[in-house]
Amino acid sequence: xxxxxxxxRALTYLVLILALFPILLPIYWMIITAVKPKDEVFTFTPxxxxxxxxxxxxxxxxxxxxxxxxxxxxVVVTTGIIFLxxxxxxxxxxALARLRFFGRGVLFLIILSAMILPIQITFLANFxxxxxxxxxxxxxxxxxxxxxxAFGTFLLRQAFLAVPPALEDAARxxxxxxxxxxxxxxxxxxxxxxxxxTLVALVAHWNDYFWPLIVTNTDxxxxxxxxxxxxxxxxxTTDWNLLMAATLFVSAPLLIAFFVxxxxxxxxxxxxxxxG
Amino acid sequence: xxxxxLLRLQPYLYLLPAxxxxxxxxxxxxxxxxxxxxHSQTPSRPEAVWVGxxxxxxxxxxxxxxxxxxxxxxxxxxxxxxTMLLALVLAVLLNQKLxxxxxxxxxxxxxxxxxxxxAAALGLWMFNANNGLVNYLLHLLQVQGPAWLSSEQWALVxxxxxxxxxxxxxxxxxxxxxxxxIPANLLDAARxxxxxxxxxFISILAPLLQPTTYFIAVVAIIQSFQxxxxxxxxxxxxxxxxxxxxxxxxxxxxxxxxxxxxAAAIAVVLxxxxxxxxxxLTWALNR
Numbered sequence: 033x034x035x036x037x038x039x040x041r042a043l044t045y046l047v048l049i050l051a052l053f054p055i056l057l058p059i060y061w062m063i064i065t066a067v068k069p070k071d072e073v074f075t076f077t078p079x080x081x082x083x084x085x086x087x088x089x090x091x092x093x094x095x096x097x098x099x100x101x102x103x104x105x106x107v108v109v110t111t112g113i114i115f116l117x118x119x120x121x122x123x124x125x126x127a128l129a130r131l132r133f134f135g136r137g138v139l140f141l142i143i144l145s146a147m148i149l150p151i152q153i154t155f156l157a158n159f160x161x162x163x164x165x166x167x168x169x170x171x172x173x174x175x176x177x178x179x180x181x182a183f184g185t186f187l188l189r190q191a192f193l194a195v196p197p198a199l200e201d202a203a204r205x206x207x208x209x210x211x212x213x214x215x216x217x218x219x220x221x222x223x224x225x226x227x228x229x230t231l232v233a234l235v236a237h238w239n240d241y242f243w244p245l246i247v248t249n250t251d252x253x254x255x256x257x258x259x260x261x262x263x264x265x266x267x268x269t270t271d272w273n274l275l276m277a278a279t280l281f282v283s284a285p286l287l288i289a290f291f292v293x294x295x296x297x298x299x300x301x302x303x304x305x306x307x308g
Numbered sequence: 309x310x311x312x313x314l315l316r317l318q319p320y321l322y323l324l325p326a327x328x329x330x331x332x333x334x335x336x337x338x339x340x341x342x343x344x345x346x347h348s349q350t351p352s353r354p355e356a357v358w359v360g361x362x363x364x365x366x367x368x369x370x371x372x373x374x375x376x377x378x379x380x381x382x383x384x385x386x387x388x389x390x391t392m393l394l395a396l397v398l399a400v401l402l403n404q405k406l407x408x409x410x411x412x413x414x415x416x417x418x419x420x421x422x423x424x425x426x427a428a429a430l431g432l433w434m435f436n437a438n439n440g441l442v443n444y445l446l447h448l449l450q451v452q453g454p455a456w457l458s459s460e461q462w463a464l465v466x467x468x469x470x471x472x473x474x475x476x477x478x479x480x481x482x483x484x485x486x487x488x489x490i491p492a493n494l495l496d497a498a499r500x501x502x503x504x505x506x507x508x509f510i511s512i513l514a515p516l517l518q519p520t521t522y523f524i525a526v527v528a529i530i531q532s533f534q535x536x537x538x539x540x541x542x543x544x545x546x547x548x549x550x551x552x553x554x555x556x557x558x559x560x561x562x563x564x565x566x567x568x569x570x571a572a573a574i575a576v577v578l579x580x581x582x583x584x585x586x587x588x589l590t591w592a593l594n595r
Binding site: 041044045047048051052054055056057058059061062065073074077078119120121123124126127128131133136139142143146148149150152153154155156157158159160161176177178179180181182185210235238239241242245246256257260261264272275276278279282283286287290291294295297298301302303 | 316318319320322323325326327328329330332333334335336337338340341344394398401402404406408410412413414415416417418419420421422423424425426428429430431432433434436439441444473476477478481482484485488530534536537540541555558562563568571572575578579582583586
């Protein structure tokens with residue numbers, strides 16, 4: 033088949049580039065503002081390219097709040113959530129996909145229905161529960177409510193169902209059954225799904241602002257989004273360059289990961305979006 | 309004997325960790341919220357007292373609550389169709405076999421990867437009334453820009469624009485996944501038969517994309533019912549409740565006014581709305 037007419041291709045590019053303008057302009061402006069010295073921030077005619085690059089903004093912003101500590105908290109909480117979700121979802125998905133037992137269909141529906149009960153509806157009750165546990169303002173308070181995932185269980189169940197029963201029979205001859213079949217066969221064979229689910233959970237929980245806002249109260253457990261949120265409340269109308277510098281370094285870890293491994297991220301999000 | 313019992317219990321043991329967590333933090337909260345909403349518990353009266361439907365009756369007579377409902381409805385009705393339409397157009401364009409496609413796809417997706425807090429910070433700076441870039445660009449077009457987030461008339465629109473900016477890439481990608489599931493030869497055949505691009509879209513793509521569209525609609529509606537982060541970070545529901553939405557109203561009643569019963573009643577109403585909406589959409593999908 034011949035190539036598309038040149039004019040049509042040019043038109044497609046033109047529209048795509050025009051539509052990109054509003055998407056990228058705020059990000060460009062964040063980066064530019066983040067490296068401007070203070071006196072260049074408030075000019076009537078905006079400076080599209082800064083005269084002097086003030087990299088010291090990043091140090092100033094970083095040291096204006098315990099961002100190092102917030103970063104560690106974000107790593108601990110996100111890792112904890114993802115690890116627990118992978119374990120609980122894999123086990124549950126294994127039972128639902130490969131074992132026969134009484135009540136399987138009902139239990140699957142019960143797990144699925146958790147998807148329409150998001151934290152934005154349940155948070156008040158969960159806050160009271162954690163208060164009774166004495167878990168407010170702790171790591172476990174940030175992690176345990178997300179230790180299971182209906183969505184992850186659903187995705188992994190689909191993946192485990194796709195493994196042919198013949199393989200299980202063959203493995204059984206080698207005395208590889210139950211959990212060792214799960215670990216040695218199902219898990220390696222479902223690697224794309226596991227990766228997809230991990231990346232979706234990573235973006236969701238690394239960026240989460242809502243639940244940490246509800247349960248954290250001290251710097252000991254505050255995560256990066258909370259730190260940035262407090263910075264917004266403090267710095268508004270004064271040091272835009274520092275606020276943009278903080279915004280940049282809070283967004284940077286995932287953005288860098290995304291652009292380095294874009295292929296995996298994109299195919300993961302497509303994969304999980306379609307099946308969700 | 310014990311071994312065979314253990315074997316029969318095995319599936320339940322594997323399901324147990326997930327079920328315990330979901331029961332405790334997803335299902336129990338609904339019962340707990342209903343129960344809380346039937347009690348009154350305030351700082352002046354810390355012991356929960358049974359009040360029946362009183363919280364609901366008070367809620368439906370509170371003028372702010374109807375404002376909150378209207379704001380939430382506006383947010384859903386304005387952002388969902390607009391986001392979906394734009395996402396579809398972008399996805400159709402990106403589905404052309406162009407060399408720079410992966411680059412464009414990644415760039416459009418960038419805001420989705422950023423935290424909502426970062427998007428809020430960018431929005432705050434871009435829409436700043438005096439020094440913001442948006443008003444400067446409007447000034448170049450000889451338009452006097454409004455005060456955006458501090459204007460009663462424009463604050464909700466600003467929150468919507470920031471929300472659309474943040475989410476459009478997400479829905480674009482789901483549409484793209486849907487488009488790539490449509491066999492290319494189907495479209496090629498239509499092209500050979502001389503069907504125009506518009507006809508090809510209406511008679512082939514649109515019907516085949518219908519499941520994707522329903523899926524996106526359900527996700528987008530439920531998501532926008534839950535908008536909170538931008539409101540809390542940018543406007544605190546103001547000016548004069550013009551951006552107060554359901555989840556923020558729960559938060560306000562629960563954590564600022566410390567009126568747990570009232571906050572729970574609003575949460576139950578929100579749950580009902582989400583349930584009804586997804587019910588209607590599922591019914592429409594299966595019809």
